[in-house]
Amino acid sequence: MTRSKAGGKIVEARELKKYFIAERGLFFGGKKWVRAVDGVDFHIKRGEIFGLVGESGCGKSTVGKLILGIWKPTAGRVYFDGRGIAEMDGGKLRKLRRRMSIVYQHPYSSFNPRMLVRDIVGRPLKAFEIAKGRRKEELVANALQEVGLNPEHMFRYPHEFSGGQQQRIAVARVLALNPDFVVLDEPTSALDMSVQAHVLNLLSHLQQKYNFTYLFISHDLNVIEHISDRIGVMYVGKLLEVAAKKELYQNPLHPYTKFLLEAVLTPSLKRRRKREILRGEVPSPITPPPGCRFHPRCPYAMDICRRKIPELMDVGGKHQVACHLVGKR
Amino acid sequence: MVEKMAKPLLEVRGLKTYFFTDEGVVKAVDGIDFDISKGEIFGLVGESGCGKSVTALSLLRVIPSPPGKIINGRVMFEGRNLMKISEKEMRHVRGAKISMIFQDPHSSLNPVFRIGDQIAEAIQLHQMTDKKEVPSKVAEALDLVRIPDPEDRMYQYPHQFSGGMKQRAMIAMMLACNPSLLIADEPTTAVDVTIQVQILELLKELRGKQDASIMLITHNLGVIAEVCDRVAVMYAGNIVEQADMAGLFRNPKHPYTHALLGAFPSAEKKRGELTVIPGFVPSLVNPPPGCRFHPRCPYAKPICTEEMPPVVKVNEGHWVRCYLYEGGK
Numbered sequence: 001m002t003r004s005k006a007g008g009k010i011v012e013a014r015e016l017k018k019y020f021i022a023e024r025g026l027f028f029g030g031k032k033w034v035r036a037v038d039g040v041d042f043h044i045k046r047g048e049i050f051g052l053v054g055e056s057g058c059g060k061s062t063v064g065k066l067i068l069g070i071w072k073p074t075a076g077r078v079y080f081d082g083r084g085i086a087e088m089d090g091g092k093l094r095k096l097r098r099r100m101s102i103v104y105q106h107p108y109s110s111f112n113p114r115m116l117v118r119d120i121v122g123r124p125l126k127a128f129e130i131a132k133g134r135r136k137e138e139l140v141a142n143a144l145q146e147v148g149l150n151p152e153h154m155f156r157y158p159h160e161f162s163g164g165q166q167q168r169i170a171v172a173r174v175l176a177l178n179p180d181f182v183v184l185d186e187p188t189s190a191l192d193m194s195v196q197a198h199v200l201n202l203l204s205h206l207q208q209k210y211n212f213t214y215l216f217i218s219h220d221l222n223v224i225e226h227i228s229d230r231i232g233v234m235y236v237g238k239l240l241e242v243a244a245k246k247e248l249y250q251n252p253l254h255p256y257t258k259f260l261l262e263a264v265l266t267p268s269l270k271r272r273r274k275r276e277i278l279r280g281e282v283p284s285p286i287t288p289p290p291g292c293r294f295h296p297r298c299p300y301a302m303d304i305c306r307r308k309i310p311e312l313m314d315v316g317g318k319h320q321v322a323c324h325l326v327g328k329r
Numbered sequence: 330m331v332e333k334m335a336k337p338l339l340e341v342r343g344l345k346t347y348f349f350t351d352e353g354v355v356k357a358v359d360g361i362d363f364d365i366s367k368g369e370i371f372g373l374v375g376e377s378g379c380g381k382s383v384t385a386l387s388l389l390r391v392i393p394s395p396p397g398k399i400i401n402g403r404v405m406f407e408g409r410n411l412m413k414i415s416e417k418e419m420r421h422v423r424g425a426k427i428s429m430i431f432q433d434p435h436s437s438l439n440p441v442f443r444i445g446d447q448i449a450e451a452i453q454l455h456q457m458t459d460k461k462e463v464p465s466k467v468a469e470a471l472d473l474v475r476i477p478d479p480e481d482r483m484y485q486y487p488h489q490f491s492g493g494m495k496q497r498a499m500i501a502m503m504l505a506c507n508p509s510l511l512i513a514d515e516p517t518t519a520v521d522v523t524i525q526v527q528i529l530e531l532l533k534e535l536r537g538k539q540d541a542s543i544m545l546i547t548h549n550l551g552v553i554a555e556v557c558d559r560v561a562v563m564y565a566g567n568i569v570e571q572a573d574m575a576g577l578f579r580n581p582k583h584p585y586t587h588a589l590l591g592a593f594p595s596a597e598k599k600r601g602e603l604t605v606i607p608g609f610v611p612s613l614v615n616p617p618p619g620c621r622f623h624p625r626c627p628y629a630k631p632i633c634t635e636e637m638p639p640v641v642k643v644n645e646g647h648w649v650r651c652y653l654y655e656g657g658k
Contacts, residue, residue, distance in 0.1 A: 055521035055522065055523065056521055193548060193549075193550075193592050193593065194376060194589065194606045196594070197591075197594070197603035197604060197605050198605045200594060201601045201602070204600040204601035205601050219521065219522065220522075220594075221522060222551070222593065222594045222595060225594075225596045226595055226598065226603075227594070227600060245596070249596065260523065263522045263523045263525065263526045264522070264551075265525070265526075265551030265554065266593070266595065267550035267553065267578060267590055267593050268554060268578055269554065269575065269578050269579065275526055277527055277530055278523045278526075279527075281494070282491075
């Protein structure tokens, strides 16, 4: 692999926003918007695993799709290898896409059920005119072998495989293309514990071997802690905290991050300590609260939290947090 | 098997539930024994298809038939064998004495009736109550599960509740009938992590207040560690190990229990080195002879392939079905 080693930013998002129309007014105006992603700044370094964690509906999957250019952002910019992709035209974006890929939570729905595994895994090779015929089949066979499937399985249909195997097929499709950057959107959330372990190990091995960069999206704090180098915490369209894994888990600064970590359940007897339980419900992204998105549930909310949206600020040690409390100290 | 000072609330012996399908007889639950004491939270843990939900449905005799059938077994509950009593008597047990909540509260609630009416129906069906008292009982039940403004919320429809609130409303409905056993089948699998701890806390509280026993079915060992007193590990229709919490997490015996604990992702385990179980969950139409785990077990001996391992007592209240420990090893 001739891939430059760790270091520079491979992906950068600046003031990224994505609004969806929730409800159209009867006449002009009166439109309601879902603010799925509402001003997010972060970057991913080459060769790292960046974990993006948050509860359902916080906008983490939307961020993944914006970064790949699958969706156009409402505002803000995405840079891939220093080049802005939001304003790229089809042809240029296509060239860049060859270097990125995605694995979804439910692999089966990303397969054409009438295609053989050979054609599913080989599809990107064909689409990007990388290989065809014999050569393509060879690459597919190698990819299948690499993810622990029998190369002869390429002549089967996806429904003939178990959930864990289907996820391997999805990973093989990524591998055949051999991209630089992969978005993994809840890749193990639909799998049983023992199958999840298989897939997590596989993803770790491949990342090391090929020096892939991952954006690993998950709601599972145990998985995120296990796999990530750096972690971003999202809540209702906003990034609240970004830090290296160890730093985040040992020294969480945002109250929401603290509550999230309090909610982590582990199979050990360190349990049953009194947990700080977060009350209330996640607000709707259609009518997010003014100021800090978390203030209605935050036990430390001050007056300013209700008025002013806190900015994501550096607090030293490559630790960023968006909270008025932290700025004060 | 399990000596207890007081008689257990529920005593299950030799329970077998088979499904007669075109592909053959699926031995979903194949001879299991366990007890649940009064006021205890008993966990049943295992991966998908191991028979844990079928066990719960069998206790209530609500196995879809055909194709399902309870072949054998004794379920002693409050002095009666639930497998022998008439359907009419059974109807007085369901809901009133043993009630159940499911993973997806959305499909258990009727979308066209108000939440309050649905809870009222449960109260009126199972308890002789003065009609005038019903609304206050409903509000009381919702208040118990911490639904804010219960007097207003009871007049809302399920779609106006969030996922976590719907699950709490389901729990309220169950508890309004004062059951002595609550079966919770993956009650937190469909909710977010911060809501998960809210619901588990609620279950713990209710055990304390109402002195109800809870049978908690889950695939998540973290959930088990958080709330249970005792736990049974299920694999391919059999219980392979049963222990109290200290026994299970400090001194796990069965190779499958070991593997499950090793597969749980955490920061302490190195990336790419989670324990994996080779092979697949066996077909329950043709389960492997002897110990059902032997094809995937790293310690399998010749005898494991021939005969079902005996129950070996490890400690008071801790037993394992495994030849490794036979003869006091």
